[in-house]
Amino acid sequence: MHRVSLGIYRKSIGLRRAAEPRALCHRGRPSARHGSIGCVKAAPESEARRESRAIAAAWACFGIGTAFGLLALAGEPRPIADEGGIAQPAAGIAAIVTAAAFVLSTLLHRRRETAPMPGWQTTVSHLSTAAITLAFGAVAYVAVLTGGEILALGLQGLEAPAIGGALLTGIAASTGGWLAFQAGVELTTRDLATLLFAYLTIGTLFAMITAADPAWWQRHFSDLGTGDGAGSWAFNGTVVIAGLLVGSVGAFVGRDLHRWLGDAALPRIAWVVGLFALTGAALAGVGLFPLHLAPLPHNIAAFGALGLFALTAAVVTVVMPGPPRAMLLTTVGAGVALLVALLLWRPGDVYSAAGLEAIAVGVGFVWMTTLVRTLAAFVPDASRPSERAHLLAGRLDSTSLPARGKVGS
Numbered sequence: 001m002h003r004v005s006l007g008i009y010r011k012s013i014g015l016r017r018a019a020e021p022r023a024l025c026h027r028g029r030p031s032a033r034h035g036s037i038g039c040v041k042a043a044p045e046s047e048a049r050r051e052s053r054a055i056a057a058a059w060a061c062f063g064i065g066t067a068f069g070l071l072a073l074a075g076e077p078r079p080i081a082d083e084g085g086i087a088q089p090a091a092g093i094a095a096i097v098t099a100a101a102f103v104l105s106t107l108l109h110r111r112r113e114t115a116p117m118p119g120w121q122t123t124v125s126h127l128s129t130a131a132i133t134l135a136f137g138a139v140a141y142v143a144v145l146t147g148g149e150i151l152a153l154g155l156q157g158l159e160a161p162a163i164g165g166a167l168l169t170g171i172a173a174s175t176g177g178w179l180a181f182q183a184g185v186e187l188t189t190r191d192l193a194t195l196l197f198a199y200l201t202i203g204t205l206f207a208m209i210t211a212a213d214p215a216w217w218q219r220h221f222s223d224l225g226t227g228d229g230a231g232s233w234a235f236n237g238t239v240v241i242a243g244l245l246v247g248s249v250g251a252f253v254g255r256d257l258h259r260w261l262g263d264a265a266l267p268r269i270a271w272v273v274g275l276f277a278l279t280g281a282a283l284a285g286v287g288l289f290p291l292h293l294a295p296l297p298h299n300i301a302a303f304g305a306l307g308l309f310a311l312t313a314a315v316v317t318v319v320m321p322g323p324p325r326a327m328l329l330t331t332v333g334a335g336v337a338l339l340v341a342l343l344l345w346r347p348g349d350v351y352s353a354a355g356l357e358a359i360a361v362g363v364g365f366v367w368m369t370t371l372v373r374t375l376a377a378f379v380p381d382a383s384r385p386s387e388r389a390h391l392l393a394g395r396l397d398s399t400s401l402p403a404r405g406k407v408g409s
Contacts, residue, residue: 050109050182050185053105053108053181054178054181054182054185055178057101057104057105057177057178057181058174058175058177058178058181059174060177061097061098061101061170061173061174061176061177061178062170062171062173062174062177063170064097064170064173065093065094065097065166065169065170065171065172065173065174065177066166066167066169066170066173067166068093068169069089069090069093069162069165069166069167069168069169069170070162070163070166072089072093072169073086073089073090073162073165073166073169074162075162077159077160077161077162077164078159078160078165079152079158079159079160080148080151080152080155080158080160081145081148081149081151081152082152085148085152086148086160086165086168086169087144087145087147087148087149087152088145089165089169090144090148090165090168090169090172091140091141091142091144091145091148091172092141093169093172093173094140094141094143094144094169094172094173094175094176095137095138095140095141095144095176096137097140097173097176097177098136098137098139098140098173098176098177098179098180099133099134099136099137099140099180100177101176101177101178101180101181101184102132102133102136102180102181102183102184103133103184104181104184105180105181105182105183105184105185106129106184108184109184109185109186110184110185110186113125113383114126116383116385117385117386118385118386118387118388118389118390119389120386120388120390120391121385121386121391124251124254124255127251128248128251128252131244131245131247131248132183132187132192132245132248134241134244135195135199135241135244135245135248136176136180136183136195138199138237138238138241139176139195139198139199139202139241140172140176140180142199142202142203142206142234142237142238143172143176143202144172144176145206145230145234146202146203146205146206146209147172149206149209149210150209183195187252188252188372188376189249189252189253189255189256189372189375189376190372190373190375190376192245192248192249192252193249193368193369193371193372195245196242196245196246196249196368197365197368199238199241199242199245200238200242200361202238203234203235203237203238203239203241203242204221204224204235204238206230206231206234206238207224207225207231207232207234207235207238208224208231209231210229210230210231210234211223211224211229211231212227212229212231212232213226213227216354217352217354218352218354219352219353219354220291220352220353220354220356220357221235221353221354221357221358222286222290222291222298222302222353223291225239225286225287225290225291226290226291226292227292232290235287236287236288236290237287238287239283239284239286239287240284240287240288242283242284243279243280243281243282243283243284243285243286243287243305244280244284245280246276246279246280246283247276247277247279247280247281248280249276249368250272250273250274250275250276250277250279250280250312251273251276253272253273253276253316253371253375254269254270254272254273254276256375256379257269257272257319257320257375257379258384258386259379259380259382259383259384260321260375260378260379260380261319261321262384263386263387263388265319266386266388266391268319269319270391271315271319272312272315272316272319275308275311275312275315276312278308279305279308279309279312282301282302282304282305282308283301283305284301285297285298285300285301285304285305286298286301286302286305288301289301306338306360309360309364310334310335310338313331313334313335313367314331314335316331316371317331320374324374324378326370326374327370327371327374330366330367330370331367334363334364334366334367337359337363338359338360338363341356341359341360341363342356344356
């Protein structure tokens with residue numbers, strides 16, 4: 001009797017131990033962000049591993065930036081931001097390191113993301129990645145230049161030796177590299193929209209600081225792009241890269257809408273992506289045709305970008321199912337705000353064109369923030385590879401694989 005009781009007890013313990021992992025997995029909900037199998041408990045370990053990689057990448061970027069800074073800044077002590085100073089070489093090195101960190105992270109974490117996709121979807125994904133890589137480098141470049149100008153204002157007369165400049169370069173490279181490496185793990189539409197407006201802010205701030213004409217604000221922002229100084233090329237370059245980012249945001253919005261609506265909505269989604277691309281192209285035209293060199297093309301591009309953005313907002317709202325109440329109200333409110341702003345500018349003559357442009361950017365920021373938050377609330381994390389082998393022809397590819405894991409379709 002004692003042996004029978006002992007055997008039953010051992011069996012019950014064994015069954016309980018065997019059931020514990022399954023019970024944990026049953027209680028944990030699968031996460032699309034970390035795959036469809038396994039327990040939720042594994043997610044913190046994955047996040048910790050990713051964070052460890054990002055920190056290691058930051059230290060590597062610091063070492064690379066410092067080493068190249070020593071080579072570029074060797075010689076006599078230099079000022080921070082004046083001609084021949086530290087800022088220009090440091091900005092170039094930080095830009096290259098930041099872009100390389102994004103590419104490395106993308107290859108480490110998402111190199112097989114396009115495996116189940118048809119060719120057209122793979123091409124869109126690769127083009128978006130290339131544009132975002134260029135944008136990360138540009139953001140790092142302008143951010144370091146802006147930081148250099150601010151430091152120069154606060155530390156007037158300072159000349160740093162080569163080792164000091166190299167350390168500053170290493171810090172800038174590690175900061176940009178760390179942010180870009182984390183973005184390469186998983187870049188969302190919200191992240192990209194934030195990058196767009198942060199870049200516009202930083203680039204415009206640098207152009208303001210270095211503007212040759214302090215009264216530019218009495219006319220319009222385009223005056224920042226006139227002349228031959230640093231502020232001119234910084235403003236024009238910022239607008240061009242911002243146009244590229246707008247097109248990239250459109251590609252990500254199209255990706256999210258496809259995850260939400262599927263292949264049946266591809267014709268409507270194509271309109272959304274196309275309008276974002278046209279808006280980005282018009283915005284880039286503002287920088288490619290400076291006001292003092294090509295006033296007519298510049299004005300066409302500027303007003304074209306404003307009109308195309310309004311049309312894009314309307315089309316996106318119509319394409320979205322419902323549409324969600326918050327999205328509808330924000331789009332209508334943004335349209336009314338832009339119309340009122342135009343009337344206050346002309347014929348109201350309440351403020352200059354610079355005021356109108358500032359209001360338009362602010363309204364655009366509010367609308368796009370609502371858009372990306374709405375998409376984040378409704379769109380699933382898992383990828384949805386298209387079953388169409390050809391986008392325009394609309395034929396189905398029977399060999400297409402179902403969605404699996406987190407990929408950037």
